Amino acid sequence: GAGKSTLMKILAGIYAPDFGKIFLNDAQILNFSPKNAQELGIAMIFQEINLFPDLNICENIFIRRELMKKRGWVAYIDWDRMYRETRGYLKYFGLAIDPKTPLSNLSLGHQKFVEIIKALAHQAKVIIMDEPTAALTESEIVLLFRAIREVKKLGVIIIFISHHLEEVIEIADSITVLRDGSVIKTDSIEKMNLSHIVKMMAGKEVEDSYPKFVKKAGAEILRVENLAFAKRIFNINFSLKKGEILGITGLSGAGKRTLAKTLFGINTPYTGSIWVEERPVKITSPRSAINSGLCYVAGVGNQEALIQSMSIAQNITLTNLERVSHQGILSRKQEMDVMGDFAKWLEITENPLEIVGNLSGGNQKKVGLAKWLFA
Known part of the structure; x- marks a missing residue:
């Protein structure tokens, strides 16, 4: 809930900033949109896999940007070239996988690789990765970090969003700490240490990250x-x-x-x-x-966790509507009162009427917990 994902969605053109300016290669970006961001070479890899499971690797990489060839006046998809380029990308990252493999047959780690390759195939200059290691195994994280280092050699900028501090320290050259939507500090990783980062994130000294309670x-x-x-x-x-x-x-x-x-x-x-x-x-x-x-309490991005099209208040009270109803009629006032209590307790700062699908991963986790505490 610090604002990491929200900031990156602004950079990807998904959200419009209230004010301020964005520059790329010293030129201000105007009329920002997801399409404009992609054309400028800004790609975002979301926490949830954002690919088509029923399509194969090559189809996912080139969807909506298919390579074409002409025969007379007729244009055709150049499948041979697309599969050839996909094999080249897979070989570059050391992946012995057939480009015709359906995405649904791949592990989460390999699906992340496909998203990286898709960004590179679209000539991305900046790749934003939002919690890329979520749900990955240790071995998959090692492979992902190897891929990130290879992408860095190509001159591509990586923005790596994570609350796993050990991962940030291992992979990053510099770090920016956000708290409550504001930048606390930006510095090179050599000038940061774990306790310093934790203090900036929490806004206070944290003597013991994992205190033991004798109970x-x-x-x-x-x-x-x-x-x-x-x-x-x-x-x-x-x-x-x-x-x-x-x-x-x-x-x-x-x-x-x-x-x-x-x-x-x-x-x-x-x-x-x-x-x-x-x-x-x-x-x-x-x-x-x-x-x-x-x-x-299901994980963020899981369809079993929250109803993305409903508000925060509606999601929280959904597990026990009888508590916010009178004679079978839902009381919006009671629903708002419940939301107010959980907002204070779990520090949910968003408007109770905000659609859950618009929230950051951190705030969605808070809503998912509140939902079952209310039950």
């Missing part, structure tokens, strides 16, 4: 015994007491999200047993999970 665990709240689903997760067992936090980690495809969706009733039927407050429950749907006190 006596309460009664058992959740217990899972021998949980399995569709040969994707097997024999899962754990117990959680009131006040405890259980961290679940693993590589991409390890079953983390499958486990979460099974507990929330999206993945059914399952085998094994789930106990809530020492009582066995049968989770057959998300509604039955909610009634048992289980909620699922």
